[in-house]
Amino acid sequence: MAVTPAGRAGEGDNVDGDALVTVDDLAVHFPITSGIVFRHTVGAVRAVDGVSLTVKRGETLGLVGESGCGKSTTGRAILQLIRPTRGRVLYEGTDLAHLRGRALRRQRRRMQMIFQDPYASLNSRMTVGDIVGEPLLVHRLRDRAGRHERVRELLQTVGINPNTQNRYPHEFSGGQRQRIGIARALAVEPNFIVCDEPISALDVSIRAQIINLLQALQREFGLTYLFIAHDLSVVRHISDRVAVMYLGRVVELAANAGLYGEPLHPYTQALLSAVPIPDPEAEERRRAVVLQGDVPSPADPPPGCHFHTRCPAMRKGLCDREDPALREARPGHSVACHLVTESDYPRIRAGEDDLAEVAG
Amino acid sequence: MTGSFAAGGPPDTGAPPDRPGAGDGGYSAADEAMARAAAAGWSPDAIQIEHRSTWQDVWQRFRRDKFAVVGAVLILLLIAMAVFAPWIAPHDPTMQYEDGITMQGQPVGPSAKFLLGTDPLGRDLLSRIIYGARVSLVIGVLANGFALVLGVVFGLAAGYFRGGIETFLMRATDVMMAFPIYLLAIALVSVLKPSIWILILVIGIVYWTPMTRVIHGEVLSIREKEFVDAARLTGCSNARVLFRHILPHLVAVVIVYTSLGIATTILFESTLSYIGLGVQPPTPSWGQMISEGQSYYLSAPHLVIYPGLAIMITVLAFNLVGDGLRDAFDPQQRRR
Incomplete structure (x- = not known):
C-alpha cells in the first residue's frame, strides 16, 4: 500500500517542539496465513494503517473510535508490545520501532500502560507486593528493603492499604485491582502512560474514582497520557486533545473544544450525534446522524477514503479514489476529508445545530 | 505428590464438607466474614476475609472426592x-x-x-x-x-x-x-x-x-x-x-x-x-x-x-x- 501523505500532517502539531511521543505513519498489519507446513501469507488485516500523531509533554491525548478501529493496537504498537509493520515511534527523538532486547527494555522505564481488564492484567500467582515491586527489581532500582518501602508508598499513592502487600489479586475488587495496576505502572516513574480503556471494565460507580485518580497523578507527577476509550464523554472530560480513528486511520485530531464544538469529519459528526443528551427535551428535538451499513473489514479496506462507503456526503470519483491526507483545516484542528475545504462543505454537516447542543 | 498435599494441607476451616452452597470455599468464607462484619456493625476494616490460597482451595475440593482420597491412600x-x-x-x-x-x-x-x-x-x-x-x-x-x-x-x-x-x-x-x-x-x-x-x-x-x-x-x-x-x-x-x-x-x-x-x-x-x-x-x-x-x-x-x-x-x-x-x-x- 502506498504511503499516504498523512505522515506529514502530524508535523503541524509538532512545531512547538513540545512533542514527547511522535508517531509517524505507523502501521500494524496482521498477516492472514494459509497452509500448515508451507505457510504463506494470503493477505493482511490492516488493524492500523498509517497513523500519525504527536503527544505533547504533559497533555492527555484522547484516542476514540468504535471497537475494531485499531485504537488499542495503536497504543500497543507505540509501546512496542506489538511490533509495527511500518512507521516510526519517536520517544524524545529515539525511534522505538528499531530497538531490540536490552536497549528496548531500558526505554520501558519511561513509558507504561494501564490495562483494560483488571482481572487479566494482574498475575494471579503473585502477591500484590511482588506485582508492584517487580518493575523495581527488574530495573534494579532499589534493594530489598527499599523496594518494600517504595511499594508501600506506591500503594498509598493509589489509595490501597499498604499493609496488603502479601495478598493475592483475587482478594481485591475490580476497582482496587485497577489501582494496583496503576501502582505497578507508576513504579518505574514513567513520563508517558498509555491508558487502554482503563475504566470500561469497571462498575459505573467506580469509574469516576479511577478517572479522578488518574488526573490527580497526572498533576502530581507531570504525566503524559494517551487515553484510549470509546466513551466520548469520558474522553472529553479527561483529554486536552482528541484523535478520532476509523478503520485503522486517524480521521480527525483537534483540541477538545474544537472537536466537540465543531466536528469537521462526517464520521466524527455521526459519532458525536450518537452521544445521548441528559435532557429529554433536547434529546427529542435533535436528529441523530445514523450511518448506513457496517464498518468494512480491515482485511479488505475500501480504496480511497476508508469512510466513503458510509459517508452521507461521498463524492464519486474523488472519495473512492484518493486517500485524504490529515490536513490542518483550522489552527490546531486537523481532519482527513476531501470535502472539508470545499466551498459547499456545510452541506455535509448534518444535524449541526444539534451537535452544538451535544457540545453544550 | 499426594504426600506433599497431605503435609501442606491447611487445618480444617470448620465448614462441613457437603454443606449445600459451599461450592467454592473462597466465597463462602467471604460471605461468612461479611455476615460477621454486618452483625458487628459495618465498617470496612471489620471485614477480615479469610486468607486462603489456591492450594488450600484445591485441597478442600480434593479431600471431598472419595475416590481420589482412596487412590491417594493406596499410593501412600x-x-x-x-x-x-x-x-x-x-x-x-x-x-x-x-x-x-x-x-x-x-x-x-x-x-x-x-x-x-x-x-x-x-x-x-x-x-x-x-x-x-x-x-x-x-x-x-x-x-x-x-x-x-x-x-x-x-x-x-x-x-x-x-x-x-x-x-x-x-x-x-x-x-x-x-x-x-x-x-x-x-x-x-x-x-x-x-x-x-x-x-x-x-x-x-x-x-x-x-x-x-x-x-x-x-x-x-x-x-x-x-x-x-x-x-x-x-x-x-x-x-x-x-x-x-x-x-x-x-x-x-x-x-x-x-x-x-x-x-x-x-x-x-x-x-x-x-x-x-x-x-x-x-x-x-x-x-x-x-x-x-x-x-x-x-x-x-x-x-x-x-x-x-x-x-x-x-x-x-x-x-x-x-x-x-x-x-x-x-x-x-x-x-x-
Whole structure:
C-alpha cells in the first residue's frame, strides 16, 4: 500500500517542539496465513494503517473510535508490545520501532500502560507486593528493603492499604485491582502512560474514582497520557486533545473544544450525534446522524477514503479514489476529508445545530 | 505428590464438607466474614476475609472426592511398601527355596510359609510382588519426570517463541505421535542393553509428546493474557516472563497430567518387562512375573493373578488421583 501523505500532517502539531511521543505513519498489519507446513501469507488485516500523531509533554491525548478501529493496537504498537509493520515511534527523538532486547527494555522505564481488564492484567500467582515491586527489581532500582518501602508508598499513592502487600489479586475488587495496576505502572516513574480503556471494565460507580485518580497523578507527577476509550464523554472530560480513528486511520485530531464544538469529519459528526443528551427535551428535538451499513473489514479496506462507503456526503470519483491526507483545516484542528475545504462543505454537516447542543 | 498435599494441607476451616452452597470455599468464607462484619456493625476494616490460597482451595475440593482420597491412600501404601520392602517382605525375593517347589517341579500354592505361594523357581511370590513395587514406582516417577522435563521445555519454547521453533517442534510431535510407540520402544531397547535406566530413558523419549502438546496449548492461551504484556512492559526479560509469569500457571496442568502419566508409564513398563525387554531377572518386576508365570496359568493361576492385581491397583490409584486433581484444580468444570 502506498504511503499516504498523512505522515506529514502530524508535523503541524509538532512545531512547538513540545512533542514527547511522535508517531509517524505507523502501521500494524496482521498477516492472514494459509497452509500448515508451507505457510504463506494470503493477505493482511490492516488493524492500523498509517497513523500519525504527536503527544505533547504533559497533555492527555484522547484516542476514540468504535471497537475494531485499531485504537488499542495503536497504543500497543507505540509501546512496542506489538511490533509495527511500518512507521516510526519517536520517544524524545529515539525511534522505538528499531530497538531490540536490552536497549528496548531500558526505554520501558519511561513509558507504561494501564490495562483494560483488571482481572487479566494482574498475575494471579503473585502477591500484590511482588506485582508492584517487580518493575523495581527488574530495573534494579532499589534493594530489598527499599523496594518494600517504595511499594508501600506506591500503594498509598493509589489509595490501597499498604499493609496488603502479601495478598493475592483475587482478594481485591475490580476497582482496587485497577489501582494496583496503576501502582505497578507508576513504579518505574514513567513520563508517558498509555491508558487502554482503563475504566470500561469497571462498575459505573467506580469509574469516576479511577478517572479522578488518574488526573490527580497526572498533576502530581507531570504525566503524559494517551487515553484510549470509546466513551466520548469520558474522553472529553479527561483529554486536552482528541484523535478520532476509523478503520485503522486517524480521521480527525483537534483540541477538545474544537472537536466537540465543531466536528469537521462526517464520521466524527455521526459519532458525536450518537452521544445521548441528559435532557429529554433536547434529546427529542435533535436528529441523530445514523450511518448506513457496517464498518468494512480491515482485511479488505475500501480504496480511497476508508469512510466513503458510509459517508452521507461521498463524492464519486474523488472519495473512492484518493486517500485524504490529515490536513490542518483550522489552527490546531486537523481532519482527513476531501470535502472539508470545499466551498459547499456545510452541506455535509448534518444535524449541526444539534451537535452544538451535544457540545453544550 | 499426594504426600506433599497431605503435609501442606491447611487445618480444617470448620465448614462441613457437603454443606449445600459451599461450592467454592473462597466465597463462602467471604460471605461468612461479611455476615460477621454486618452483625458487628459495618465498617470496612471489620471485614477480615479469610486468607486462603489456591492450594488450600484445591485441597478442600480434593479431600471431598472419595475416590481420589482412596487412590491417594493406596499410593501412600504403595510407596511405603516400596520403601520398607526389606522389612515388610517375609522372604528374600531372589531366594529359591527347596520347599518352594513340589517333587514334580511345580510351584506350590498358598501356605503358612508362602502366603501367596511360590513361583516356578521356588521364590516367594508375596516378597517378589512387594519388591516389584520398587521397580514400578521408580520407573513410573523417573520416566515420567523425564518426559515431563522434555514436554515442558519443548511446550514452553514452541508456545512462547512461536515461529520456526514452534513449527519444527509441533510437527516433530505429530511425527512422533504417528509412530507406533511400542515398536519404537522395542527397537530402542533391543539396540541398547535393557536396564532400568535405559528403560527410563526410552519411556521418556516415547512419552514426551502428549505433555508437549498440552503445555504448548496452555502457553498459547496464557501468553495472550494482559499480565504477560504487563510483565514485558515492566522490562522483564523473556526468561523472567517464562519462568516467573507463565510457568506458575502451568503447575496445575503439569500435576494432573503427571499423575495420569505415571499410570500409563507403569503399564508400559509392565508390557516391556512382559515381552522380556524391560527389567532383567532376577530383579522382580510385575510384568516380568506375569510373563514367567503364564505357562502355569492352569495349575498355578496365582502366578498371573496377583502380579496382575498389583498392576491394576497401582494404575487405578494413580488414575483416581489424577482425575481427582483435575476436578479439584478446575472448579468450573466440576461434575457435582
